[in-house]
Structures are given as structure tokens and as C-alpha cells.
Amino acid sequence: MSESEQVEQPALGELVEQNDLTGIRLWLAEHHPHEIADELARMDSSQAIVPFRLLDKDRELEVFEELDPPHQQEILLGLRDSAFHELIAEMDPDDRARLLGEVPAKVATRALAGLSPQARKMTAALLGYPEGSVGRYMTPETVVLHRDLSVGRALEVVRAQGHDSETIYTLPVVDDGRRLAGTVQLSDLVLLDPETSIKDTVDVLVPRVSxxxxxxxxxxxxxxANLLALPVVDSEERFVGLLTIDDAVELIEAADTEDIARQSGASPLAGHYVAASVWAMARARSVWLLLLIVAATLTINVLQVFEATLEQVTALALFIPMLTGTGGNVGSQSATAVVRALAVGEVRVRDLPKVTWRESRVGLLLGCVLAVIALTVGTLLVQDLEIAAAVALSVIAICTWAAVIGGAMPLLARRVNVDPAVVSAPLVATLVDATGLLIYFTIARAILGI
Incomplete structure (x- = not known):
């Protein structure tokens, strides 16, 4: 059968709406856990629970752990007590702690009540760490090796305990006080002589975090550092867990998603975009828009101050949109670049002088390039060289100023413990609009002698 003759397979949501249980089972059998989780996240809770209940037991947990906590909570509330407790108990401790840290207290209490004493103690220990800390995301289920073991004995320990560990590829090595000595890789162990001592192969320089x-x-x-797992220690350098690569990827994705939302002047959505209600999306954007419209009143005040100047030379008003738009764009570009550099550790707060000096030169260069266009446009539109010169000089000054503001504000925000993304593109553009008009009218009045 040719590709044009093939019938497109219905989406999972369509099969649920049609109550086609056979079709749902076939669809689930043909798709990977992450694909199933994405489809479930697109549905409301009453729909998503239907295909989830039809999953095989061995795939149910895989799909569940691919979901974000808000969708996990919706699934849990649709399960009977036995299935609810069984699913919670099978989760990895770090995933379970993150979920219970976000659900209502009533749901968390219900979940903890069904755990074994050991699982409950482990989960409570992870929940005891501050929100947003590594302790909430690390896994305590690891194979820990003593530094005095031989390679052969270490491999026996891995075989004996590996089934109960979340990862065995990176193995922490400790001393008698459980203080972290370093790590060894399983791939290295299997290639070494069994009589070799672990302490001769341990990587003592591996990064670690509190x-x-x-x-x-x-x-x-x-x-x-290109790590598969990062050792986590307590205040006394004792090993307490590993941050694994899958959790690290999720953390970076969540942080980048939040930064993108903040940079666009909105609050990040909890959950899937398609499943979010119109009301939730409007609410996420409205707060920032209200703040920005209040900030935009600065522009109105500046125009009122220079109202007499505009009455004398009305042609100046023609260039206001061009100047404010250009300044806002330059400031937004600088802010976005610095926010990104902060996120990946390329710049620090102490680099503020270096960043502002660098951005001022970038802004000046951009302003000079754009000033040529502004001078040409100004001359053609109003046929007044003085006005065209005022516009061109304003472009240079505004671009330089906007680049400095855009580069400095994220760093200043970080210094006062505010998310740099919050003061990025929209807010920078709004502030540059008002200050840019001050620069424009000041230069225009000086050149025109008003």
C-alpha cells in the first residue's frame, strides 16, 4: 500500500472520545511511554484516566513518571485506593518526594500512609530539604562502595545491590565515616584487574554539591562537566545521594521554560499548553501586562513634559515610534543575551562592569549603523537636515543606553535575589521607551534651539 493510501492512525484523544477500548489498547501497545505521557497531558483528567487504567502494569509506572506533577496528581485522584498506593510505592524516592511536595496536604498524607516504614522514612528525609534544593531531586538509592574494597569485591557488591538502585553507572566511594572520597565508573571497574584496589582508581576530583x-x-x-551523575553530600561531606542525568535534564528544561515565560512577560504555565484553560493562560499573562501598562505611563508623562516642544515642531512626533521601537529591541536583545549567559554560568554578578562596558560598545556600534538609515529616512520624510540629524544622534544615544540597561538589569536583579528573567525583555523595553524619549527630546531641543 502506498503512503497516500495509508489511513492516518487516530490520536489517542479521539479513540477515548469514541470509547474505542480495543483501539486504545492497540495505540498504547504501539507507542513509547514518553509519547503516551504527552497524549495524556493533552487531555483533561476524566479522559486521561481511561487509557492509563488500560496500561499494562509493567508500563504504568514508566508512563506515570514521564508526566509532570500536576498531571500525576490528576491521575492519582482518579485511581482506586489499591492502585493509588501501589503506584506511589513503586515510584523512585526522588520522584515520589517531588510529587508529594506539590500535591495538597490531604493527598500527601494519604500517599504516605500507604508506604512501608522504610519508604516513608526515605521520602520524609527528602521532603525535609528546602524546596528547589538538590536534596529534593537526588536519589538515595545507590550502590555505595568502600575505598578499601578490591575491584572484584566491588563488582560483587554491585551485583548484589544493583537491582535496588536507580543507577549503577556512577558509583560513589566512601571512607569509614561515609565521607565521600570520590567516584568510579562501572565501565572502568569491569575492565580492571579484580585484585586492583578501588582507592587506586577512584576519581577524587569529581565535582560534588551540598x-x-x-x-x-x-x-x-x-x-x-559532562557527568552522568553528581554526588551529593551533607554539611560534613558525608555522601547522601546522587543527582542523575535524567533529573538534571528535567531541571534544565523546567528552568528554561520558566525563563522563556518570564522573558515574554508572563508567568509559566503549570502543565501542558494544549490542556491549559483559556482562563489559566489569560491569568498567567495578565499580571505582568498590568505591571507593564503601569510602567508605560512613564512614556505618557514624558510626552506631556515635552508637549510644548511637539507643538512647535510637530515633525518630531513622526519619529517617536521608530526610536522607541529601536531602543526597545536593542534593550531586549541585550537582556536576553545576559539572562542566557547568567543561566549557563558564562557571566556572574561581579562581571557587571565588564558586561555594561561591553554592551555599551555593542549599542554604540549598532546605533552608528542604524543612524545612517535614520538620517536618510529623516531627510527624505521632512526635508529638514536639523531634524534628521537630531533623529540620527538620538538613535546612537538610545541604542547605547538601551544596550547598557538591557545588560545591567538582569545582573542587578540577581544581586538582589530577583529572577533575572523577570526584569528582562518586556520591562527593559518599557523603561527604554520612556528614557529614550527623554534622550530624543533633549537632543532635538539642543539642535533646534527650542
Whole structure:
């Protein structure tokens, strides 16, 4: 059968709406857990629970752990008590702790009540770490090796305990006080002589983080150091867990998603875009728009101050949209570049002088290039060289100023413990609009002698 003759397979949501249980089972059998989770996230809770209940037991947990906590909660509330407790108990401790940290207290209490004493103690320990810290995301289920073991004995320990561990590829090595000595890779162990001592092969320089450290920063560290797992220690350097690569990827994705939302002047949505209600999306954007419209009143005030100047030379008003738009765009570009550099650790707060000096030169160069166009456009539109010169000089000054503001504001925000993304593109553009008009009218009045 040719591709044009093939019938497109219905989406899972369509099969649910048609109550086609056979079709749902076939669809689930033909798709990977992450694909199933994405389809479930697109549905409302009453629909998503139907295909989830039809999953095989061995795939149910895989799909569930691919979901974000808001969707996991919706699924849990649709399950009977036995299925509810069985699913919670099978989750990895770190995934379970993150879920219970976000659900209502009533749901968390119900979940903890069904756990074994050991699982409950482990989960409570992870929940005891601050929200957003590495401790909430690390896995305590690891194979820990003593530094005095031989390679052969270490491999026996891995075989004996590996089934109960989330990862065995990176193995922490500790001393008698459980203080972290370093790590060894399983791939190295299997290639070494069984009589070799672990302490002769351990990587003592491997990066490590405190359990109360920021989780996003730890994930970025793993990305920079190309690690599959990052050791986590307590205040006394005792090993307490590993941050694994899958959790690090999720942390970076969540942080980038939040930054993108903040940079567009909105609050991040909880859950899938398609499943979000119109009301939720409007609410996420409205708060920032209200703040920005209040900030935009600065522009109105500036225009009122220079109202007499506009009455004398009305041609100046023609160039206001061009100047404010250009300044806003330059400021937004600078802010976005610095926010990104902050996120990946390329710049720090102490680099503020270096960043502002660099951005001022970039803005000046851009302004000079754009000033040539502004001078040409101004001359053709109003046929007044003085006005055209005022516009061209304003472009240079505004671009330089906007680049400095855009580069400095994220760093200043970080210094006062505010998310740099919050003060990025929209807010920078709004502030540059008002200050750019001050620059424009000041230059125009000086050149025109008003």
C-alpha cells in the first residue's frame, strides 16, 4: 500500500472520545511511554484516566513518571485506593518526594500512609530539604562502595545491590565515616584487574554539591562537566545521594521554560499548553501586562513634559515610534543575551562592569549603523537636515543606553535575589521607551534651539 493510501492512525484523544477500548489498547501497545505521557497531558483528567487504567502494569509506572506533577496528581485522584498506593510505592524516592511536595496536604498524607516504614522514612528525609534544593531531586538509592574494597569485591557488591538502585553507572566511594572520597565508573571497574584496589582508581576530583544547594545550578554543573551523575553530600561531606542525568535534564528544561515565560512577560504555565484553560493562560499573562501598562505611563508623562516642544515642531512626533521601537529591541536583545549567559554560568554578578562596558560598545556600534538609515529616512520624510540629524544622534544615544540597561538589569536583579528573567525583555523595553524619549527630546531641543 502506498503512503497516500495509508489511513492516518487516530490520536489517542479521539479513540477515548469514541470509547474505542480495543483501539486504545492497540495505540498504547504501539507507542513509547514518553509519547503516551504527552497524549495524556493533552487531555483533561476524566479522559486521561481511561487509557492509563488500560496500561499494562509493567508500563504504568514508566508512563506515570514521564508526566509532570500536576498531571500525576490528576491521575492519582482518579485511581482506586489499591492502585493509588501501589503506584506511589513503586515510584523512585526522588520522584515520589517531588510529587508529594506539590500535591495538597490531604493527598500527601494519604500517599504516605500507604508506604512501608522504610519508604516513608526515605521520602520524609527528602521532603525535609528546602524546596528547589538538590536534596529534593537526588536519589538515595545507590550502590555505595568502600575505598578499601578490591575491584572484584566491588563488582560483587554491585551485583548484589544493583537491582535496588536507580543507577549503577556512577558509583560513589566512601571512607569509614561515609565521607565521600570520590567516584568510579562501572565501565572502568569491569575492565580492571579484580585484585586492583578501588582507592587506586577512584576519581577524587569529581565535582560534588551540598544537598541544600540550588538544584538548577547543580544540573548546569552536570551539563558543563559532562557527568552522568553528581554526588551529593551533607554539611560534613558525608555522601547522601546522587543527582542523575535524567533529573538534571528535567531541571534544565523546567528552568528554561520558566525563563522563556518570564522573558515574554508572563508567568509559566503549570502543565501542558494544549490542556491549559483559556482562563489559566489569560491569568498567567495578565499580571505582568498590568505591571507593564503601569510602567508605560512613564512614556505618557514624558510626552506631556515635552508637549510644548511637539507643538512647535510637530515633525518630531513622526519619529517617536521608530526610536522607541529601536531602543526597545536593542534593550531586549541585550537582556536576553545576559539572562542566557547568567543561566549557563558564562557571566556572574561581579562581571557587571565588564558586561555594561561591553554592551555599551555593542549599542554604540549598532546605533552608528542604524543612524545612517535614520538620517536618510529623516531627510527624505521632512526635508529638514536639523531634524534628521537630531533623529540620527538620538538613535546612537538610545541604542547605547538601551544596550547598557538591557545588560545591567538582569545582573542587578540577581544581586538582589530577583529572577533575572523577570526584569528582562518586556520591562527593559518599557523603561527604554520612556528614557529614550527623554534622550530624543533633549537632543532635538539642543539642535533646534527650542
Amino acid at each position: 544537598a541544600v544547594s540550588d538544584a538548577e545550578e547543580a544540573a548546569r554543573l552536570m551539563q558543563d
